[in-house]
Amino acid sequence: MLKRVVIIFIFFLTTSCGYEIMYSKKKIINYDFSIKDITLTGDTYINLKIKQKLSGYILNQKNKVFDVKINSTSNRAILAKDIKGDPTSFKNTIIIKVEVMQKEKVKNTLRLEKTLKYDNKSNKFDLNKYERKLKTSLTNTMMDELIFKLSNIQ
Numbered sequence: 365m366l367k368r369v370v371i372i373f374i375f376f377l378t379t380s381c382g383y384e385i386m387y388s389k390k391k392i393i394n395y396d397f398s399i400k401d402i403t404l405t406g407d408t409y410i411n412l413k414i415k416q417k418l419s420g421y422i423l424n425q426k427n428k429v430f431d432v433k434i435n436s437t438s439n440r441a442i443l444a445k446d447i448k449g450d451p452t453s454f455k456n457t458i459i460i461k462v463e464v465m466q467k468e469k470v471k472n473t474l475r476l477e478k479t480l481k482y483d484n485k486s487n488k489f490d491l492n493k494y495e496r497k498l499k500t501s502l503t504n505t506m507m508d509e510l511i512f513k514l515s516n517i518q
Contacts, residue, residue, distance in 0.1 A: 397421065397428040397514050406436035409496070410458060410503050417507040430471070430514065433463040438499060443481060455481045456495065458502050462510060464517060472517055476509060478502045 399421045404411040414434060437459045442451040462474040480498055485491040 396426050397430060397517070398426040399432055400429050401431045403431075403433045404436070405434070407438045407458075409499060410436040410438060410460070413500055413503040414460070414507060417504065417511075421511070428517065429466065430517075431465040432514075433465070435461045436503075440495070451484050453481060453483050455479060456498055456502075458499065458506065460503075460506055460510070464514065472513075474510065474513055476506045478506055 399418060402415065402418060402422070404414060411434070414436065418432070439457045439459075441455045441457070443453040443455050444451070446452050457477065457479045460476040462476070463470060464472040464474065480502060482494070482498065485494065
């Protein structure tokens with residue numbers, strides 16, 4: 365009996381918490397811009413994540429309509445090596461250059477850059493998976509920043 369009461373209490377507690385996806389379709393309506401055309405060059409994996417993140421803004425027809433040209437690069441550098449010469453830590457830098465055009469004229473040029481340092485892993489497969497997660501996370505953060513900046517362009 366006590367178990368059922370606890371389960372029901374937890375159910376009511378979690379269902380009424382007000383959780384909502386940050387960039388849901390409802391939130392997209394609040395932004396006063398739409399994207400007519402996206403041109404992507406550079407790192408293929410990052411470009412895929414960018415296109416996924418900006419796809420919700422393509423269908424809307426808002427007051428401000430932009431054409432966006434995006435160039436993305438990802439650089440991985442070795443920060444430290446051990447005595448044998450094997451890398452022990454890396455630095456991954458993602459740079460996204462955005463050219464925002466409105467009515468065939470360059471409206472704004474943005475440069476977003478994020479850097480993250482991390483240690484090497486003994487298993488190269490795990491290291492590759494970890495680097496992809498980092499790229500995804502950094503790209504999502506940068507796209508949130510880009511969406512905010514696009515909504516503030518006058």
